[in-house]
Amino acid sequence: MSSTSFVHLHVHSEYSLLDGANRIDALLKRAREWGMPAVALTDHGNMFGAIKFYRQAQQVGVKPILGCEVYMAPGSRFDRNTPPRGERAYHLTLLARNTQGYKNLIKLVSAGYLEGFYYHPRIDKALLADHAEGLIVLSGCWNSELCQLLLKGEQAQAEQVACWYREVLGSENYYLEIQDQGLEGQQELNAALLRLSEKTGIPLVATNDCHYFDLEDAQVHDVLLCIQTGKGINDPKRLRFSSNQFYFKSPAEMQALFRTCPASIEQTLAIAERCAVEIPLGQTFLPRYTVPDGFTLDDYLEKLAWEGLEERLRFLEKREKGFSRRQREAYYRQRLAEELQIIKKMGYAGYFLIVWDFVRYAREQGIPVGPGRGSAAGSLLAYVLRITDLDPLKYDLIFERFLNPERVTLPDIDIDFCMERRDEVIRYVTEKYGKENVAQIITFGKMLAKGVIRDVGRALDLPYGEVDKIAKLVPAKLNMTLERAMQEEPRLKELAEQDGTGKTLLTLARKLEGMTRHASTHAAGVVISPQPLTEFLPLYRGTQGEAITQFPMEDIEALGLLKIDFLGLRTLTVIYRTLELIRQGRGENLTLDQIPLDDKATYQLLSEARTFGVFQLESQGLREILQKLRPEVFEDLIALVALYRPGPLGSGMVDEFIQRKHGKVPIVYEVPQLEPILKETYGVIVYQEQVMKIASTLAGFSLGAADLLRRAMG
Structure with missing residues (x-):
């Protein structure tokens, strides 16, 4: 047998939260x-890391076997009473044999949380029987029902359990899981499993229940368990764990452990050979937007777009100083026609209609909506549909920065809503597309530099003052790591x-830095699916x-599902309350678009840094820069917010x-073609759009290719 003839079939990653110490x-x-x-x-009860694991495994050339160590309720998953003997849940190892098995695994794991949660996300035998197709099941570790019966000497009942699984799953899809981490009583347990295998014909398969990476990481895992339970390491x-052998062992180590049962090693290869799951990535699965009779999605979007443009042009002619409809209308029409053509070609009319619909609903209900966030402000279509309230032509924004025809990805429109009424919009979307098709998105908290020092310090029972002193040595900078901290702080090193x-x-x-600490709900992300979500994800x-969702934002995007950020913004709430107070107190029905952006008194306040409570301008650092900058036009503020990032700072x-703004440093353009692109920012490249325009002007790039260059630059 080759020294590489073994496959680990029972492995926990960091997504077995505060129990797994393996990085994928x-x-x-x-x-x-x-x-x-x-x-x-x-992982324990979840599939948090499944897509990350699947994608990375494909990249490195190792077949990914997607599975879950589920918790089996002793009776019904709906039973919330602890049984007399105290077994709240048994462990069972499930592996997806094919795509149908993967879909069934998704449904089982989802039901564990949504139907069977009681201390753990539990399923039961009835549910497993309903979703057994395409699964391979291993009998489980020490904490499985089968092993617990054998440890108690209840061989007959153990045989009944094993035969039930074999009957439900099929004789080729159920295995007796055998392990050897040197636990007390494990040799006797393995002997009982061997006898059961010989009697029933159910094959044995060797696993190691890997919770950490190397032998020396047993202490890391021990600390992780202390963090999980809130206990100190000295608490008896x-x-x-009763052994330090739960690590990712080499094939040679596993073969040595089971040298008297080589078939259990060979079965790992046979199982791996049979497992083949294909997850469709790079496709798009948009929910269907229902249009009026007689219209296609493209037709209806065009109708709304041209009607919206007419409304916007009337508005601009009435409100914008110096706006000439006669001079500008053709430009607006050409740009809108170009955007519609790209959107039609890419098949994204439905996307825009979905977003238009819920933004329209919010406006009709009097729910404050933000003027626009991110690259979507570069779309004239978004502006004429009133998804955004920023005229991209006025600010010379680029559509390809938002939607690149040379890189097929779903558009990404983030919408700000009043913090107090955001949930009303999500509720509308849920009712429109179906409760089973809409969900908020998970996010994971990580153990970062200062926090992990405090976590480990508590676990080691170290004095708070000592740990706090060490944690405070870590520089308070964005994306700080312990490695960087040791380079910058000699006392830490x-x-x-x-x-x-x-x-x-x-x-x-x-060792623990950067690992997943907990799961929570993303502040804004919502996914909308054309089918029940459990057809795609757990x-x-x-x-x-x-x-x-059990999958985070980036995995949902990889699956091609529609993800929208519904952001609840306190600033919007404050602004609209202020407008309401003005109406009540002064009888004026003031709207935001009536407020001029060239008010000298306002710029004087800004230059004096009197900006407490002003969105994005109230931090100490930014107020200091405001006093130096002394903004005079709205474009100065745009540049300031763009520049106030760690890199430019x-x-x-x-x-x-x-210095260039105030004439202290001369503005020099390397070539004349740069002046019209950089004049507004005094010759400094501030915006990503400027990078794209430079690539287009000087190198002949299309705007789509220029966007790819921008992405490559980071």
């Missing part, structure tokens, strides 16, 4: 190095190199009992911009 990329890299043809992911009653508690603390913290139970771009 490291697992796959190790599997490839060892020549493993495949590896499974079987805390949760702990010294602690990490000297023997003592500080070194232990930092060593363990660095669902999770939020803190209020609501259904949210650290590179001196902000100071350069201010």
Whole structure:
């Protein structure tokens, strides 16, 4: 037998929250190095990491086996009473054999959270029997029903359980899982499993229930369990593993462990060979928007667009100083026709109609809607549909920055709503497209530099003051890591190199840094599906009992599902309350578009940095820059907000911009063609649109190709 003839079929990643200490990329890299043809992911009760695992496995050339270690209720999943013997749930290892099995796995895992949650997300035998097609089931670890019966000497009942699974799943799809981590009583358990296998003909398969990466990571996992349970490492009653052998062992190690049962090793390869799941990535699955009789999606969008343009042109002619409809209308019509042609060609008319519909609903209900966020402000179509309220032609914004015809991806329109009424819009969308088709999106909190030091310090029972002092040595900078912190703070580096508690603390913290700590609901993300979501992804139970996705934002985008950010913005609430107070107090029906953007008194207040409570202009750092900049026009404010980022601040771009504005540094254009592009920003490249225009003007790039260049630049 080859030294590489083994596949791990029972593996926990960091998505077995605060119990798994394996990073997916490291697992796959190790599997490839060892020549493993495949590896499974079987996190506790969830599929959080499934798409990440699937995509990365394909990239490294290792077959991904998608699975889950589910919790089986002793009776019904609906039973919320703890049984007399105290078994709240047993463990069972499920693997998707094919795409149908993957879909059934999704439904089982979703039901575990939405129907069977009681301490754990539980399923039951009846549900498994209904969704058994395409699954391979391993009998489970020490905490499985089968092993617990054998440990109690109840061989006859154990045989009944095993035969039930074999009958439901088919004899070729059920295996007795055998492990050897050196636990007390494990040899006797394995002997009982072997006898059961011989009696029933159910084959044995070897696994290792991998919770961490290397042998030396047993301590890392121990600390992780302390963080999970809120216990100190010196607590004699805390949760702990009874062995340090739950790591990602090499094929040679596994073969040595089961040398008396080589068939159990060979079965891992046979199972891996049979598993083949294909997840469609890169496709688009838009919900269907119902248009009036006699219209196609494209026809109806065009009708709304041209009607909207007429309304906007009348508005601009009435309100915009110096706007000449006679001079500008042809330009607007040409731009709108070009956008509609691109959208029709890419098949995204339905997307715009869906967004238009819920924004229209919000406006009709008097729910404040933001003027526009992100690259969607570059779309004239979005403007004429009143999805946004910013004229992209006035600000010379580029449509291809929003929707690139040379890179087929779903548009991404983020919408701000009044914080207090955002949920009304989500409720409207849910009712329109179906409760089973709409859900909010999960997000994961990570153990970051300062936080992981505090977590590990508590777990090690170190004095709070000592841990706090070390944590405060980490510089308070964006995206700070412990590695960077040690480079920038000599005292931290010294602690990490000297023997003592500080070194232990930092060593363990660095091992855990960046791992997933908890799951929560994304502040804005909502997914809308053309079918029940469980046809595409598993669902999770939020803190209020609501259904949210188990896949995060980037995985939902990879699946091609429609993702919308419904952002609840406090500033919108404050602005519209202010308008209401003006109406009540002064009898004026003031609207935002009536407020001029060239009011000198306002710019004087801004130059004095009197901006407490002003969205994006109230931080101490930004107020200091406001006083230096002394803005005079609205475009100065746009540039300031764009420049107030770590990169420009650290590179001196902000100071350069201010000095050029005030004439302290001459404005020099390397070539004359740059002047019309950079004149507004005093010769400094501030916006991504400027990068695109430079590439188009100087190198002949199409705007689509220029957008690809912009993306490559980061």
